[in-house]
Amino acid sequence: MEFNLNKVDSVIDKHPAKRDALISILQDIQSEYNWLPREAIIEVSKKLNIPLIDVYGVATFFSQFSLKPRGxxxxxxxxxxxxxxxxxxxxLDEFSRRLNIKAGETTEDMQFTLETVNCLGCCAIGPVVVIDGEYYGGMTSRKIDSLLAKHTKVDSNQ
Ligand code: FES
Structure with missing residues (x-):
């Protein structure tokens, strides 16, 4: 399948074509795709006139960036x-069982990626789960199905 660069170009065009904008551009691309596809990185390198190895250097240095497809x-x-x-x-085990993936993996249909973190800074409301940037405290196994449904429903409403 051919990669559509239009989305990447429009993200890049929102920023000044300068090296200083590199991290912001990569952040915006990642929020668009949830990861940094190789084609997007090549495009950034071309448009900002920064060697590919340097763009990869930044993308691999910061743990916020993922070079692996995410759901x-x-x-x-x-x-x-x-x-x-x-x-x-x-x-974690319950999510894992329902989605049939382990932490660090993505479902085959590319809908969900399951990850873990060591503290989100809101320990008082633990156990905490974040789904698509929304925080859920006091998490219980019972809430999992409704949260999965809620986040997939957002898609069907779009
Ligand atoms: S341990 Fe701090 S938010 Fe989970």
Missing amino acids: KHIITVCLGTACHVRGGPRI
């Missing part, structure tokens, strides 16, 4: 100490 919906389960003692691992 449309990102689920992050906190396994920091506070969330761990309040049942974080059980929540």
